[in-house]
Amino acid sequence: MKVSVSQTIMEMPTNTEQPPSDYIVKETKFGSIESSPPVGPFPVIDMSLFSQSSSQEQVELELHKLRSSLISTGCFQTIGHGMSDSFLDKVREVALQFFALPIEEKQKYARAVNEAEGYGSDRVVSEKQVLDWSHRLSLRVFPEDKRRLNLWPQIPAEFRDVLDEYARKIKIVTQVLFKAIAKSLKLEDNSFLNQFGDRALMQARFNFYPPCSRPDLVFGVKPHTDRSGITVLLQVREVEGLQIRMDGKWYRVPVIPHALFVNIGDQMQIMTNGIYKSPMHRVVTNTEKLRLSVATFIEPEPENEIGPVDQLIDEQRPRIYRNVRNYGAINYECYQKGLVALDTVKV
Numbered sequence: 184m185k186v187s188v189s190q191t192i193m194e195m196p197t198n199t200e201q202p203p204s205d206y207i208v209k210e211t212k213f214g215s216i217e218s219s220p221p222v223g224p225f226p227v228i229d230m231s232l233f234s235q236s237s238s239q240e241q242v243e244l245e246l247h248k249l250r251s252s253l254i255s256t257g258c259f260q261t262i263g264h265g266m267s268d269s270f271l272d273k274v275r276e277v278a279l280q281f282f283a284l285p286i287e288e289k290q291k292y293a294r295a296v297n298e299a300e301g302y303g304s305d306r307v308v309s310e311k312q313v314l315d316w317s318h319r320l321s322l323r324v325f326p327e328d329k330r331r332l333n334l335w336p337q338i339p340a341e342f343r344d345v346l347d348e349y350a351r352k353i354k355i356v357t358q359v360l361f362k363a364i365a366k367s368l369k370l371e372d373n374s375f376l377n378q379f380g381d382r383a384l385m386q387a388r389f390n391f392y393p394p395c396s397r398p399d400l401v402f403g404v405k406p407h408t409d410r411s412g413i414t415v416l417l418q419v420r421e422v423e424g425l426q427i428r429m430d431g432k433w434y435r436v437p438v439i440p441h442a443l444f445v446n447i448g449d450q451m452q453i454m455t456n457g458i459y460k461s462p463m464h465r466v467v468t469n470t471e472k473l474r475l476s477v478a479t480f481i482e483p484e485p486e487n488e489i490g491p492v493d494q495l496i497d498e499q500r501p502r503i504y505r506n507v508r509n510y511g512a513i514n515y516e517c518y519q520k521g522l523v524a525l526d527t528v529k530v
C-alpha cells in the first residue's frame with residue numbers, strides 16, 4: 184500500500200494562507216521557532232590536510248580543531264573533500280529536478296506504509312504528531328546489494344548515476360573522517376571504521392522544504408538527533424534553515440556552497456563514550472525561497488555490536504553506554520514512545 188503524499192504543501196499559496204493545523208507546532212519543548220538566531224561557532228575543517236603530504240604541525244592543528252568542535256558542538260563544516268563545486272551543483276540540480284516533477288510522477292516512488300524508503304512526507308507514528316513542512320526522498324545506497332532501484336527516480340535521467348557517484352565519494356569522505364576522528368582521540372586509525380564494518384549502511388535523504396507563509400508556526404524538521412554514526416549534509420546554495428542546539432540555545436548553520444556540513448550521530452556518541460556529542464538540530468522554513476538538502480547517514484552494520492572504545496573508558500570516565508546492536512530499531516521504537524533513545528542505552 185502506498186502512502187498518499189500530502190498535496191497541501193505543494194499547492195499552498197506561500198504568502199496569504201495559514202498552514203493546515205496538522206503542521207502547526209503547538210508547544211516547543213526546546214525554545215520558540217526563531218528564524219535567525221546567531222551563527223554558531225562551527226569551524227571549517229580542511230580534510231585535505233589529513234592526507235600524507237601535510238606537515239605534522241598542520242595535521243595536529245586541524246585535529247585539534249576537530250576535537251574541540253566535536254566536544255562542544257558535535258559538528259563542523261568541511262572543505263578539501265575532493266568534490267568539485269560543479270559536481271556538488273550537479274547533485275543539487277538533479278535533486279531539484281526530481282522535486283519539481285508533477286506529483287503523479289513522484290508518486291511512482293512513493294514510500295510504503297511503515298517503510299522508511301521512498302518519496303513522501305513525514306512518517307506518522309502517533310496521532311498527536313505535528314507534521315514537518317517538507318517532502319523527502321529517502322534511499323538506501325550502501326550496501327549496494329540492498330539498493331531498491333525501483334524507488335530510484337528515472338527522471339531526471341542522470342539522477343541514478345549522480346547519486347551513485349555522490350554516494351561513493353561520500354563513502355571515501357567518511358572513511359577519511361573516521362580515521363581523523365580516531366586520531367583526534369589518540370586512538371588507532373581503525374577504531375571506528377572496524378565498528379562500522381565493511382557493510383556499513385548509507386542512507387541518502389533528499390529533503391525538500393517549500394516556502395511557508397508562517398515560518399514562525401511550523402518546522403521544516405522537528406528538533407531531533409540523528410540515529411546515524413555520522414551525517415554528511417549538502418545544502419542548496421544561499422538558503423539557510425538548519426539550526427544546532429548548544430548549551431540550551433539555537434545557532435544558525437551558515438551555507439558555505441563548496442563545504443559539506445558534518446554532524447556526529449547517536450551511534451558515534453556511544454562509540455566515543457559520550458566524549459563527542461550527537462547534536463540536537465532542527466530546520467526552519469522561510470516565506471520566500473524553497474530549500475533543499477541532501478543528508479547522507481552512515482551507520483554501522485545493524486548486526487554489529489557497537490560500544491564505547493575501550494581506551495575511552497577509565498576511572499575518570501566510566502563507561503556511559505552499554506554495547507548495542509541494531510540501534511536503528513531501538514531508536515525507532517523510542518521515537519514511537521516519545522523516549523530519548525540514547526538515554527535508554529545508558530549503563
Ligand SMILES: O=C(O)CCC(=O)C(=O)O
Pocket residue numbers: 388390404409416418424425464465466475476478
Ligand atoms: O535539511 C537539513 O539541513 C537537515 C535535515 C536533517 O536534519 C535530517 O534529514 O536529519
Ligand SMILES: [Fe+2]
Pocket residue numbers: 407408409464
Ligand atoms: Fe538530522
